[in-house]
Amino acid sequence: MLTTTLLVAALGAALPSQDAAAEAPGAVATLVLTGGRVVVVDEAGIEAEAIAVNGDRILQIGTVDEIAGLVGDDTRVIQLDGRLAIPGFIEGHGHFFGVGxxxxxxxxxQAASWDQIVAQVEAAAKELPKGSLIRGRGWHQEKWTKTPMDAVDGLPHHRTLSAVSPDHPVVLIHASGHASFANAAAMELCGINSETADPEGGEIVHDAEGKPLGAFRETATGLLRQAFLRARQPDPRRVARLAVGECLRKGVTSFQDLGAKFSELGVLRAMADAGDLDVRLWLALREPVEDLNENLPGAKVTGYGNHHLTVGGIKRSIDGALGSHGAWLLEPYADLATSSGLNTVTIEDVRACAEVAVQHGLQLCVHAIGDRANRETLNIFERAFGDDAARKGLRWRVEHAQHLHPDDVPRFGKLGVIAAMQGIHCTSDAPWVYRRLGADRAESGAYLWRDLLDTGAVVMNGTDAPVEDLDPIASYHASVTRRLSDGSTFFPEQSMTRMEALRSYTISNAYGAFEEDLKGSLEPGKLADIVILSKDILACPDDEILDAKIDATVVGGEVLYERK
Incomplete structure (x- = not known):
C-alpha cells in the first residue's frame, strides 16, 4: 500500500491540474469513501483504502488515516466496509436515446419463441386504439427454442402476427437493430407487396410464393417509414431522462453514443444548460455528409456543461449484423451459401466521411462486423492516413470488429486503430456463430480480444445498448470468462484478464474518446466519477462476478444513485 506522499510522487506532473480548492493547503473534502479497496486503474497499479473528493474532482487517495485528515464538518463520509471502489464505468458503444x-x-x-412474441403483440393490441403503431425490440430467431412454421432462413411468416393485430400496424426491431419484422397492416400502410424492389444495402425476405414474409434486412427497414409515423412521438427529454436513470442504476457515469443526430444534440445541450444531464455523453454523429459539412461548425462542442457533453466523432455503418446475415464477409455464410452479407453504405461515402473527420478534427467510427467489412474499413483508414505519421494518432475506431481475417489483426496496432468491441456480444452470439461462419472461421476470426491486445491494439468495451442490456457487469464477466449461459466457453484463450477487462471499461474507453486526462482512473485532479460495487469483481470467483451489484454511482462528486 502506497502512502499519500508516495502516491503523489508516483502520479507526478502527468496529471491534470486540480481545482484551486483541491490544491490549497488545508483543503477539506466534500465526499470521502473509506475503509475498502480503491483501485485507481493507472499504469502503476496503485490501490488505496480511501478516496477524498473536493467538488467535482478527486482530491486524494490513501490510507484510512491519511484521508481522515481531510474530513470536515460538512464532509459526507461513506463507509465502504471492505467494498470495491473503481472508476465509473464508461459505456464504449451504445445508443443513448435508444436506451430510453x-x-x-x-x-x-426474453422471448423464447415466436409464439411468445405474438402473444405480447396480441395483449398490446387489446390495449391500444385501433390504427396506432405497436412497436417492439429485441427478438432474435437464433434464441428461440423452435423454428416457426413456414420459416425462411429461420425467420417467421407474418401470418400469425397479422391474425392477432389486424387493426394495428406492427413493427418489431431485431435485437441487433439490423433487421425488422412487420405485420400485414404495416406492410399495406407502406405499400409493400411482391413487386417492391430491394433498396440498396437491404433485402425484403420473401416466402415460397414470392410474397413478403414480413422480415426486412438492413436498409430495407426504411421502407416501413409510414408505419413508424403512426407512433406517438414522446418528449425527447423524457426519453433522455429514462436513459440517464438506466445508466446510473448500472454504474455507467459516461456514455459514448454512436449514431447521434443533430436534433438530439439540441435537446442534450438544453438539458446540460439546465443541469439536467446527470451522465457524461460523447457523441459520434450519423448524418449525411452534406449535413455534416453544413452544421458541424456550429455543432461541435467539447466538454460542454462542465464536461457533460462532447461531439467527438462521425459514425458510419459499412455492413450489418451477423445474426441477420447482414455482416459483410469475404466468403459466403456457412448456413446461407447464396449470401456474403450486405455492404450498407458505399466505400465512397465512408471515404467522404474520412475527409470531413480530418477537416473538423473528429474521430471516424465505422461499424464493421464481417471480415470483409473490417478489411475495407482498415483499407479506408490506411489510405486516409497515408504517409502522415501524425494521422495514426487520430484514434479512429472500428466499432464491433467482431469477425476478422487473421491477416488483418496486426493492422489495428500498426495503424493505431481502436477496436471498440462489446464483451457481451461474444457470449450472446456464440451459440449461432458456428452456424454462420463454420468452425474454422469462427475459431480463427471471431471476437479476438487476446490477439488484438497482444499486437498492441487498444480494445474498448461496452454493450451496444439497447441491443444488449446496458449492464457492464455482464459484459465484464463475458470478457474474462467467455462463458455461455449453459456453462460452456467460447474459445476461452481469447479472454481478457480481470484488470484488462476493467481497463477496457474505464481508461481504455476514455482513451477512445481523447478523454483519458479527465476520466477513466481515480487519479487526483480527475473528475470524481466513481462506482461502489457489492463484490470485488477483480478477486471473487468467476461464478460470483454476476452477483455483483452497483451499490452507489458518483458523478462529479455527487452520489446520484444508491442501491436500497
Whole structure:
C-alpha cells in the first residue's frame, strides 16, 4: 500500500491540474469513501483504502488515516466496509436515446419463441386504439427454442402476427437493430407487396410464393417509414431522462453514443444548460455528409456543461449484423451459401466521411462486423492516413470488429486503430456463430480480444445498448470468462484478464474518446466519477462476478444513485 506522499510522487506532473480548492493547503473534502479497496486503474497499479473528493474532482487517495485528515464538518463520509471502489464505468458503444426509447415499447429480448412474441403483440393490441403503431425490440430467431412454421432462413411468416393485430400496424426491431419484422397492416400502410424492389444495402425476405414474409434486412427497414409515423412521438427529454436513470442504476457515469443526430444534440445541450444531464455523453454523429459539412461548425462542442457533453466523432455503418446475415464477409455464410452479407453504405461515402473527420478534427467510427467489412474499413483508414505519421494518432475506431481475417489483426496496432468491441456480444452470439461462419472461421476470426491486445491494439468495451442490456457487469464477466449461459466457453484463450477487462471499461474507453486526462482512473485532479460495487469483481470467483451489484454511482462528486 502506497502512502499519500508516495502516491503523489508516483502520479507526478502527468496529471491534470486540480481545482484551486483541491490544491490549497488545508483543503477539506466534500465526499470521502473509506475503509475498502480503491483501485485507481493507472499504469502503476496503485490501490488505496480511501478516496477524498473536493467538488467535482478527486482530491486524494490513501490510507484510512491519511484521508481522515481531510474530513470536515460538512464532509459526507461513506463507509465502504471492505467494498470495491473503481472508476465509473464508461459505456464504449451504445445508443443513448435508444436506451430510453426501449423502455417505451415491447421488450422482446426474453422471448423464447415466436409464439411468445405474438402473444405480447396480441395483449398490446387489446390495449391500444385501433390504427396506432405497436412497436417492439429485441427478438432474435437464433434464441428461440423452435423454428416457426413456414420459416425462411429461420425467420417467421407474418401470418400469425397479422391474425392477432389486424387493426394495428406492427413493427418489431431485431435485437441487433439490423433487421425488422412487420405485420400485414404495416406492410399495406407502406405499400409493400411482391413487386417492391430491394433498396440498396437491404433485402425484403420473401416466402415460397414470392410474397413478403414480413422480415426486412438492413436498409430495407426504411421502407416501413409510414408505419413508424403512426407512433406517438414522446418528449425527447423524457426519453433522455429514462436513459440517464438506466445508466446510473448500472454504474455507467459516461456514455459514448454512436449514431447521434443533430436534433438530439439540441435537446442534450438544453438539458446540460439546465443541469439536467446527470451522465457524461460523447457523441459520434450519423448524418449525411452534406449535413455534416453544413452544421458541424456550429455543432461541435467539447466538454460542454462542465464536461457533460462532447461531439467527438462521425459514425458510419459499412455492413450489418451477423445474426441477420447482414455482416459483410469475404466468403459466403456457412448456413446461407447464396449470401456474403450486405455492404450498407458505399466505400465512397465512408471515404467522404474520412475527409470531413480530418477537416473538423473528429474521430471516424465505422461499424464493421464481417471480415470483409473490417478489411475495407482498415483499407479506408490506411489510405486516409497515408504517409502522415501524425494521422495514426487520430484514434479512429472500428466499432464491433467482431469477425476478422487473421491477416488483418496486426493492422489495428500498426495503424493505431481502436477496436471498440462489446464483451457481451461474444457470449450472446456464440451459440449461432458456428452456424454462420463454420468452425474454422469462427475459431480463427471471431471476437479476438487476446490477439488484438497482444499486437498492441487498444480494445474498448461496452454493450451496444439497447441491443444488449446496458449492464457492464455482464459484459465484464463475458470478457474474462467467455462463458455461455449453459456453462460452456467460447474459445476461452481469447479472454481478457480481470484488470484488462476493467481497463477496457474505464481508461481504455476514455482513451477512445481523447478523454483519458479527465476520466477513466481515480487519479487526483480527475473528475470524481466513481462506482461502489457489492463484490470485488477483480478477486471473487468467476461464478460470483454476476452477483455483483452497483451499490452507489458518483458523478462529479455527487452520489446520484444508491442501491436500497
Amino acid at each position: 426509447d426501449a423502455a417505451m415499447q415491447l421488450d422482446l429480448r
